[in-house]
Amino acid sequence: MSDVTDLGIAQLRDGIRAGTFSAREVADAFVVKVSRAKALNAFIVETPDHAIAAAKEADAARAAGEVLKPLAGVPIGMKDLFCTKGVQTTAASHILEGFKPVYESTVSQKLWDAGAGMLGKLNLDQFAMGSSNETSYFGNVISPWQRGGGDNAPLAPGGSSGGSSAAIAARIVPGATGTDTGGSIRQPAAFTGISGIKPTYGRCSRWGVVAFASSLDQAGPMARDVKDCAILLENMAGFDPKDSTSLELPVPKWEENLSGDLRGKKIGIPSEYLLDGTPPEIVALWQQGIEWVKDAGAEIVEVSLPHTKYALPAYYIIAPAEASSNLARYDGVRYGLRDLPEGANLQDMYAATRAAGFGDEVKRRILIGTYVLSAGFYDAYYTQAQKVRTLIARDFENVWTVCDLLLTPTAPSAAFALGEKMADPLAMYLNDVFTVPSSLAGLPAMSVPGGLDKNGLPLGLQIIGKPLDEQGVLNAGLAIEQRAGFVARPEAWW
Amino acid sequence: MSEYRIKGETGDWEVVVGLEVHAQVTSNAKLFSGASTAFGAEPNSQVSLIDAAMPGMLPTPNEECIRQAVRTGMALGAVINKYSRFDRKNYFYADLPQGYQISQLFHPIVGEGEISVSLDEKNPDAEVKTIGIERIHIEQDAGKLMHDQHPTRSYVDLNRAGVALMEIVSKPDMRSPIEAGAYLAKLRSIVRYVGSCDGNMDQGSMRADVNVSVRKPGEEFGTRTETKNVNSVRFVMQVVEIEAKRQVAVIEAGGRIVQETRLFDPDRGETRSMRSKEDAHDYRYFPDPDLLPLVLDDAFLDACQASLPELPDAKRRRYEQDLGLTAYNAAVLTADADTARWFEALLAESVRVAGKSNSELARPAANWLISDLFGALNKLGKSLDESPVSPERGAELLALQADGTLSGPLAKQVFEIMLETGDGASKIVEERGLKQTSDTGAIEAVIAEVMAKNPNQLEQYRGGKEALFGFFVGQTMKAMGGKANPAVVNELLKRVLN
Numbered sequence: 001m002s003d004v005t006d007l008g009i010a011q012l013r014d015g016i017r018a019g020t021f022s023a024r025e026v027a028d029a030f031v032v033k034v035s036r037a038k039a040l041n042a043f044i045v046e047t048p049d050h051a052i053a054a055a056k057e058a059d060a061a062r063a064a065g066e067v068l069k070p071l072a073g074v075p076i077g078m079k080d081l082f083c084t085k086g087v088q089t090t091a092a093s094h095i096l097e098g099f100k101p102v103y104e105s106t107v108s109q110k111l112w113d114a115g116a117g118m119l120g121k122l123n124l125d126q127f128a129m130g131s132s133n134e135t136s137y138f139g140n141v142i143s144p145w146q147r148g149g150g151d152n153a154p155l156a157p158g159g160s161s162g163g164s165s166a167a168i169a170a171r172i173v174p175g176a177t178g179t180d181t182g183g184s185i186r187q188p189a190a191f192t193g194i195s196g197i198k199p200t201y202g203r204c205s206r207w208g209v210v211a212f213a214s215s216l217d218q219a220g221p222m223a224r225d226v227k228d229c230a231i232l233l234e235n236m237a238g239f240d241p242k243d244s245t246s247l248e249l250p251v252p253k254w255e256e257n258l259s260g261d262l263r264g265k266k267i268g269i270p271s272e273y274l275l276d277g278t279p280p281e282i283v284a285l286w287q288q289g290i291e292w293v294k295d296a297g298a299e300i301v302e303v304s305l306p307h308t309k310y311a312l313p314a315y316y317i318i319a320p321a322e323a324s325s326n327l328a329r330y331d332g333v334r335y336g337l338r339d340l341p342e343g344a345n346l347q348d349m350y351a352a353t354r355a356a357g358f359g360d361e362v363k364r365r366i367l368i369g370t371y372v373l374s375a376g377f378y379d380a381y382y383t384q385a386q387k388v389r390t391l392i393a394r395d396f397e398n399v400w401t402v403c404d405l406l407l408t409p410t411a412p413s414a415a416f417a418l419g420e421k422m423a424d425p426l427a428m429y430l431n432d433v434f435t436v437p438s439s440l441a442g443l444p445a446m447s448v449p450g451g452l453d454k455n456g457l458p459l460g461l462q463i464i465g466k467p468l469d470e471q472g473v474l475n476a477g478l479a480i481e482q483r484a485g486f487v488a489r490p491e492a493w494w
Numbered sequence: 495m496s497e498y499r500i501k502g503e504t505g506d507w508e509v510v511v512g513l514e515v516h517a518q519v520t521s522n523a524k525l526f527s528g529a530s531t532a533f534g535a536e537p538n539s540q541v542s543l544i545d546a547a548m549p550g551m552l553p554t555p556n557e558e559c560i561r562q563a564v565r566t567g568m569a570l571g572a573v574i575n576k577y578s579r580f581d582r583k584n585y586f587y588a589d590l591p592q593g594y595q596i597s598q599l600f601h602p603i604v605g606e607g608e609i610s611v612s613l614d615e616k617n618p619d620a621e622v623k624t625i626g627i628e629r630i631h632i633e634q635d636a637g638k639l640m641h642d643q644h645p646t647r648s649y650v651d652l653n654r655a656g657v658a659l660m661e662i663v664s665k666p667d668m669r670s671p672i673e674a675g676a677y678l679a680k681l682r683s684i685v686r687y688v689g690s691c692d693g694n695m696d697q698g699s700m701r702a703d704v705n706v707s708v709r710k711p712g713e714e715f716g717t718r719t720e721t722k723n724v725n726s727v728r729f730v731m732q733v734v735e736i737e738a739k740r741q742v743a744v745i746e747a748g749g750r751i752v753q754e755t756r757l758f759d760p761d762r763g764e765t766r767s768m769r770s771k772e773d774a775h776d777y778r779y780f781p782d783p784d785l786l787p788l789v790l791d792d793a794f795l796d797a798c799q800a801s802l803p804e805l806p807d808a809k810r811r812r813y814e815q816d817l818g819l820t821a822y823n824a825a826v827l828t829a830d831a832d833t834a835r836w837f838e839a840l841l842a843e844s845v846r847v848a849g850k851s852n853s854e855l856a857r858p859a860a861n862w863l864i865s866d867l868f869g870a871l872n873k874l875g876k877s878l879d880e881s882p883v884s885p886e887r888g889a890e891l892l893a894l895q896a897d898g899t900l901s902g903p904l905a906k907q908v909f910e911i912m913l914e915t916g917d918g919a920s921k922i923v924e925e926r927g928l929k930q931t932s933d934t935g936a937i938e939a940v941i942a943e944v945m946a947k948n949p950n951q952l953e954q955y956r957g958g959k960e961a962l963f964g965f966f967v968g969q970t971m972k973a974m975g976g977k978a979n980p981a982v983v984n985e986l987l988k989r990v991l992n
Contacts, residue, residue: 101549103548208551209550210550241554324584328584328592328594329593333588334547346588373780374776378778378779378780382780
């Protein structure tokens with residue numbers, strides 16, 4: 001029998017149900033894989049006991065003839081932005097190093113309730129701020145992918161959910177949670193040749209997720225294919241009275257209704273997403289994607305989202321503004337790091353603790369956020385950015401009158417080498433140029449792998465849908481997946 | 495309108511006052527968490543994960559707090575905003591776990607309203623002033639720092655952190671200490687009627703920030719100072735007076751008033767600067783992204799309106815018109831919701847036992863409550879809810895007076911005994927034989943004795959000194975041990991003397 005770690009979520013679930021292999025075998029196999037993959041630095045904490053306990057429970061339930069839970073015995077990775085009861089939760093920061101919540105986030109609880117087990121807490125950009133996974137206090141995550149032709153430069157797995165994307169691409173977890181504020185699920189998925197969906201804002205509870213920018217943050221699944229994303233999302237989403245921005249709606253049966261048949265669908269191609277300087281391979285992949293969805297029966301329409309170019313600047317005002325306030329609670333008073341210099345007063349303690357506890361990128365965004373909210377600048381920046389956000393949302397509303405979905409590239413480049421963009425924050429921020437507009441509008445959006453660039457690195461295609469139309473997004477993703485036949489995987493060098 | 499003036503060297507100055515009153519909303523749970531709000535609990539025993547701002551925790555609004563703010567706004571005749579929104583006020587302090595306070599700066603839940611206050615207690619209709627309400631917004635309270643528990647450390651108690659407050663902001667419409675005091679007292683009366691705040695200023699459930707400026711009458715507003723957390727009506731009046739005098743002195747000495755936050759030291763009778771301009775905060779307000787805007791529907795508003803009790807002004811008018819009470823008595827009885835409730839219980843019970851109408855019994859009941867019971871409680875240092883005499887017992891006493899069993903003086907005597915023994919009036923009358931008598935034979939016999947003992951006075955009276963009539967009444971009553979029916983005594987005395 002082949003290695004169970006080559007299987008995805010659906011295959012593991014079905015195999016455990018059918019008795020093809022035991023949940024314990026699955027957990028053990030992944031635990032070994034995780035323990036051998038230190039070179040990727042994808043995990044901050046490993047929790048083999050958690051995964052094995054879930055596996056034992058699944059095996060016992062099966063032995064007792066019970067109906068198995070939807071994810072019984074399936075092990076997954078948990079982005080370390082989700083608070084997990086009794087397990088260190090750091091948001092990849094020094095300021096929360098050693099913090100063990102006494103509570104479990106709603107999303108992670110739902111997954112455990114569905115029978116899943118946790119292999120560990122996955123590394124990420126600190127407080128989810130970054131597009132390359134180079135801002136973690138616990139070190140960079142290294143992509144399992146390498147450029148061909150003997151170039152062994154360590155590559156970025158994307159960010160902020162880079163631990164998740166790297167671990168899935170390396171087959172050390174079959175699926176993982178991610179969070180997406182401006183593209184933090186989709187861009188790393190694209191960089192590592194996997195799938196990931198950010199659902200409609202409000203589909204997944206934010207309760208227990210360390211906040212970055214509250215009006216944008218949204219949890220979602222990352223996995224090897226579209227079906228696995230649908231399965232995970234079904235077990236993550238749902239109304240939560242503890243989150244007042246949570247949507248009070250039933251969770252659709254996304255897996256059951258998956259179909260790659262796009263007949264009758266109109267797919268919009270926004271002209272503004274064709275940027276100067278986009279690598280020709282990405283333009284070519286986009287064109288290929290258009291052919292694939294046509295092949296699946298969709299009709300293509302040219303559309304315009306005229307305010308797209310203002311999305312990134314607006315995002316980099318709104319997200320830091322919210323972050324500067326959300327991160328104020330890390331003050332050294334109640335939990336986490338406290339740096340109390342000799343003779344320090346309260347203000348000195350705050351300053352010393354925050355200086356020592358936050359990384360450079362987090363500090364940069366706190367400063368930006370504090371600046372744009374400050375008296376005299378509020379209207380010029382924050383109010384203006386909110387107006388832009390409204391215009392961008394309206395752009396999308398307008399195109400929904402002529403099409404059902406949008407197809408765009410996920411990121412403007414393939415994975416870059418670690419260190420390549422760290423000196424230039426603006427170049428780094430540009431990575432989110434295609435993912436940010438749908439985040440500002442709260443729309444569901446997904447990245448699926450489309451092909452490889454000339455260096456053999458994955459490239460992703462993004463599908464954006466109407467509010468609550470995760471099904472449409474998943475179906476288009478499936479149609480592309482079926483035609484792209486993406487089977488490339490990194491060689492195991494770690 | 496107000497004639498209150500500060501006499502300065504350069505002439506008369508007028509004071510301009512506005513109040514920001516923080517009223518703790520009466521609810522079992524905090525504004526955005528399920529933690530309890532009970533007063534006096536052990537430090538940090540009422541703190542949820544949300545109140546402690548643990549990572550990933552989110553606020554969810556407590557509907558009861560929203561309801562109470564809306565009902566308060568309605569009681570002040572204010573505009574209720576169907577759309578309101580929560581904003582964050584950002585600043586760092588150890589008693590503020592989140593690093594921001596959730597408040598409503600841009601879109602408060604209640605808009606403009608007004609209340610009218612009586613400035614002359616003795617004659618409530620003589621001088622009435624209308625004071626504008628600017629807005630009411632709801633916000634979270636902060637925690638408390640305790641500096642006296644350890645020689646070098648300060649402790650933090652988060653029991654209050656997250657408790658819902660209504661900030662009731664007046665317009666700068668007050669012009670004297672009396673107006674400021676009357677406004678605060680009226681506001682407290684209204685929130686107590688509504689039940690949205692217990693109004694206990696000594697427990698910190700209600701406190702006022704007092705904005706004071708001075709100007710020459712008719713000129714533009716001067717620069718104001720804000721004296722924080724003043725916790726009694728009397729102190730608010732003192733702050734207005736002291737701060738106005740201080741400002742006049744500063745200006746007349748050639749200085750300038752700086753806009754600043756001050757605190758009141760009641761022991762020294764002065765206000766002191768709390769923060770200098772250098773620490774001026776930039777709160778970086780912005781809409782709280784964790785909370786959706788608050789949108790109130792008609793059904794909710796209708797239910798709030800329907801749940802409002804009769805408010806003090808309406809009650810006062812009703813007491814005057816339907817019960818025939820004097821304006822003063824009606825004002826005294828309606829100033830406080832508990833007093834009005836007590837009075838209404840007394841009256842209802844009196845009607846039940848005496849079998850007479852409201853309007854016949856209201857006046858004696860009001861008089862007894864205001865002069866006899868209040869007087870007695872005052873002496874005992876007790877409040878109405880600690881009264882040793884219940885409304886039922888009071889009604890029993892009043893009924894004995896109404897049916898002629900007890901005269902006024904006898905009733906007073908019985909009441910004294912009730913206070914001491916806690917017994918009922920009938921029992922006391924029965925046991926001690928304190929019934930009033932209208933037995934003409936007995937009274938005539940006593941009158942004959944009185945005449946016999948006081949021949950000089952009788953002669954003087956007959957000689958034209960009619961004022962001595964009262965003397966004979968007094969002597970007769972005294973000889974009867976206070977039990978004679980005064981009307982009968984009068985009647986019989988007139989017959990004997992004329």
